[in-house]
Amino acid sequence: MSLPETQIPAAEASARKLTMVEALREALSEEMRRDERVILLGEDIGIAGGFGGAFTVTLGLAEEFGHRRVVDTPISEAAIAGVAAGAAAGGLRPVADVQYGDFLFIAMDQLANQAAKLRYMSGGKISVPMVMRAPVGATTRGSQHGQSLEAFFTHVPGLKVACPSNPYDGKGLLKTAIRDDNPVIFFEHKLLYGSKGARKEAGGIEVLGHVPEKEYLIPFGQAKIARPGRDITIVANLLMVHRSLQAARILAERGIEAEVIDVRTLVPFDWDAVAESARRTRKLMIVEEDNLTGGWGAEVAARIGDICFGHLDAPIRRVAAPDTPVPFAPVMERFYIPSTDTIVATAQELVSSY
Amino acid sequence: MSASTLDKTQKAGMFRRMVLCRKFEERVYYLFLEGRLPGTVHQSAGQEASAVGVCSALVEGDVITSTHRPHSHAIARGLPVKSLMAELFAKSTGCCRGKGGSMHLGDLALGMLPAIAIVGGGIPLATGQALAFQYLGRKNIAACFFGDGAANIGTFHEAINMGAIWNLPVVYICENNKYGASTSVDKVMKVEHVSERAAAYGIPGVTVDGNDVEAVHRAMWSATERARTGSGPTLLELETYRFSGHSRSDPGHYRPQEEVAAWKQRDPVALYEKALTDQGILTEEEARQIHDSVEKELEEAVKFAEESPSPAAEDCLSDVFA
Ligand SMILES: Cc1ncc(C[n+]2csc(CCOP(=O)(O)OP(=O)(O)O)c2C)c(N)n1
Ligand SMILES: [Mg+2]
Numbered sequence: 001m002s003l004p005e006t007q008i009p010a011a012e013a014s015a016r017k018l019t020m021v022e023a024l025r026e027a028l029s030e031e032m033r034r035d036e037r038v039i040l041l042g043e044d045i046g047i048a049g050g051f052g053g054a055f056t057v058t059l060g061l062a063e064e065f066g067h068r069r070v071v072d073t074p075i076s077e078a079a080i081a082g083v084a085a086g087a088a089a090g091g092l093r094p095v096a097d098v099q100y101g102d103f104l105f106i107a108m109d110q111l112a113n114q115a116a117k118l119r120y121m122s123g124g125k126i127s128v129p130m131v132m133r134a135p136v137g138a139t140t141r142g143s144q145h146g147q148s149l150e151a152f153f154t155h156v157p158g159l160k161v162a163c164p165s166n167p168y169d170g171k172g173l174l175k176t177a178i179r180d181d182n183p184v185i186f187f188e189h190k191l192l193y194g195s196k197g198a199r200k201e202a203g204g205i206e207v208l209g210h211v212p213e214k215e216y217l218i219p220f221g222q223a224k225i226a227r228p229g230r231d232i233t234i235v236a237n238l239l240m241v242h243r244s245l246q247a248a249r250i251l252a253e254r255g256i257e258a259e260v261i262d263v264r265t266l267v268p269f270d271w272d273a274v275a276e277s278a279r280r281t282r283k284l285m286i287v288e289e290d291n292l293t294g295g296w297g298a299e300v301a302a303r304i305g306d307i308c309f310g311h312l313d314a315p316i317r318r319v320a321a322p323d324t325p326v327p328f329a330p331v332m333e334r335f336y337i338p339s340t341d342t343i344v345a346t347a348q349e350l351v352s353s354y
Numbered sequence: 355m356s357a358s359t360l361d362k363t364q365k366a367g368m369f370r371r372m373v374l375c376r377k378f379e380e381r382v383y384y385l386f387l388e389g390r391l392p393g394t395v396h397q398s399a400g401q402e403a404s405a406v407g408v409c410s411a412l413v414e415g416d417v418i419t420s421t422h423r424p425h426s427h428a429i430a431r432g433l434p435v436k437s438l439m440a441e442l443f444a445k446s447t448g449c450c451r452g453k454g455g456s457m458h459l460g461d462l463a464l465g466m467l468p469a470i471a472i473v474g475g476g477i478p479l480a481t482g483q484a485l486a487f488q489y490l491g492r493k494n495i496a497a498c499f500f501g502d503g504a505a506n507i508g509t510f511h512e513a514i515n516m517g518a519i520w521n522l523p524v525v526y527i528c529e530n531n532k533y534g535a536s537t538s539v540d541k542v543m544k545v546e547h548v549s550e551r552a553a554a555y556g557i558p559g560v561t562v563d564g565n566d567v568e569a570v571h572r573a574m575w576s577a578t579e580r581a582r583t584g585s586g587p588t589l590l591e592l593e594t595y596r597f598s599g600h601s602r603s604d605p606g607h608y609r610p611q612e613e614v615a616a617w618k619q620r621d622p623v624a625l626y627e628k629a630l631t632d633q634g635i636l637t638e639e640e641a642r643q644i645h646d647s648v649e650k651e652l653e654e655a656v657k658f659a660e661e662s663p664s665p666a667a668e669d670c671l672s673d674v675f676a
Contacts, residue, residue: 050536328455
């Protein structure tokens with residue numbers, strides 16, 4: 001599948017195009033150059049002749065920054081997360097990663113009980129400026145290598161959650177995450193990496209994005225209108241932004257103008273942007289790859305239903321994965337991941353029935 | 355069957371299983387290159403002696419747990435090759451009906467829990483299987499495969515300690531193939547042998563040449579005796595090497611070529627074939643027949659897999675709850 005890139009405002013445009021992997025790598029290296037305290041922790045991230053992490057994001061960084069700052073760990077996710085949190089409290093700015101987001105469950109105690117709560121339990125005396133990067137998304141690897149886990153972390157007070165859909169946002173948000181004084185869970189989608197060569201993902205989409213050479217940051221809590229429209233608002237993140245944009249193009253051919261909002265960060269969340277759009281279009285749907293029940297979309301539906309009650313002409317709909325684990329067989333996986341067709345059908349139904 | 359009395363039939367059977375493991379991986383490799391299999395795959399060529407040596411000491415009702423690299427374990431445990439191949443093809447006739455894939459091969463009714471692709475995730479499960487055997491008064495044991503990389507994750511410590519304090523009928527089998535993905539063991543472990551860690555739990559720890567199938571069988575046999583008689587677990591470390599990259603996409607540039615070449619000199623399948631023919635246990639003709647019959651079995655397995663139906667998309671929704 002090949003999709004046109006996400007639209008970005010003209011002011012942000014530049015001639016240079018990067019993949020997500022290249023943009024994230026650039027964010028890491030820029031921040032490491034400007035701040036000695038930034039170190040990387042993870043499995044297989046800096047081994048000579050190795051991978052540069054599971055998806056090549058850290059390739060070449062050990063050569064530039066040395067093994068003192070690009071630290072290869074044993075397979076020990078709980079300790080990776082906890083050591084990052086401890087080092088953060090001790091004055092460093094660690095960027096840790098897990099090879100697949102699914103392994104965050106192993107690190108859950110250190111993230112949810114330690115990193116997220118040190119500040120609160122200390123009466124505000126401690127800060128934990130760490131980033132935990134985690135690839136998500138189903139890619140025919142089955143139930144333990146394809147989950148989307150954003151909702152687990154949006155539920156924990158004290159954690160920030162970012163989820164960029166394109167290289168420009170990836171770089172700007174990762175730099176902001178590293179400078180943030182709080183623990184940030186940074187989700188990346190496997191099909192958006194644009195990894196090349198042997199690490200190329202089957203089914204990956206080409207999201208080459210304009211990334212200016214000049215330094216920039218993207219603040220947390222600012223959603224982006226990825227496509228303006230007047231008839232319905234579609235809120236999405238990660239891969240689902242691209243499926244929603246594709247759906248919007250199909251809907252446009254049928255005379256329906258969908259507005260697509262890329263949330264960019266889930267915590268903090270840009271309630272104003274979504275509420276403003278929903279009031280304008282009077283119809284809202286949310287698209288996420290996570291399981292339906294208790295997904296972050298459920299929170300958006302509940303809150304917008306509350307804030308915008310009386311401004312909406314239709315029920316708020318969610319398009320999400322069914323409440324099942326991720327299946328292996330491609331035919332089942334295609335059924336599992338929300339498709340462009342389902343987004344189109346749902347939007348069309350909302351617009352035509354209400 | 356006992357360690358000292360492996361007879362000709364048993365040895366020939368073990369050799370055949372090893373050839374089946376090897377040739378299965380060779381086929382899978384090409385099927386992947388041809389784009390006929392979805393997903394990813396972690397291959398086990400080079401590690402056949404550990405898989406077969408361990409499973410040759412098991413009896414009906416015993417259970418193995420496995421990892422992201424489960425093909426040889428499943429074959430060695432005796433799961434039908436057709437159902438394994440069909441699973442890799444994502445077909446409804448696969449051992450997990452197309453829901454599991456390469457990393458979750460298994461069939462509990464046949465003595466193998468679906469493989470666990472979370473490193474270390476299978477160690478508590480094997481311990482729990484052993485608790486159930488002990489509680490139910492069954493004579494069976496659990497055999498828990500994991501890699502050197504798994505020796506550094508928390509579940510290794512927590513579960514082996516429990517197995518030890520409760521004298522559970524389980525054997526913990528670390529296939530030390532010198533690398534966890536690109537990471538060499540000596541970078542992530544200060545002790546030389548994983549088996550040394552057994553001392554911390556008060557159980558025996560043994561390191562064995564994992565490319566010598568009969569040595570593996572003997573060591574596993576004594577560990578199972580201990581486990582079956584209520585004396586508790588053993589930590590068995592099998593030193594071996596994977597011939598392929600870590601996964602389908604890995605060319606393995608982090609391993610010195612001389613190291614790879616040296617291990618290929620100690621190819622467990624070739625070693626065993628030579629030993630058996632040298633000792634006159636198999637004639638060259640008999641060895642050739644084994645190779646031929648394996649090829650034929652695999653040919654049929656691929657055909658079976660290809661001709662099997664795919665699951666329906668909606669099958670995604672079933673099997674969530676019992
Ligand atoms: C908890 C966890 N962390 C990381 C991974 C990614 N991963 C898969 S296999 C592997 C290396 C495992 O090494 P080892 O245990 O030695 O087994 P081997 O691959 O050598 O058979 C890694 C890091 C994983 N599957 N699970
Ligand atoms: Mg290993």
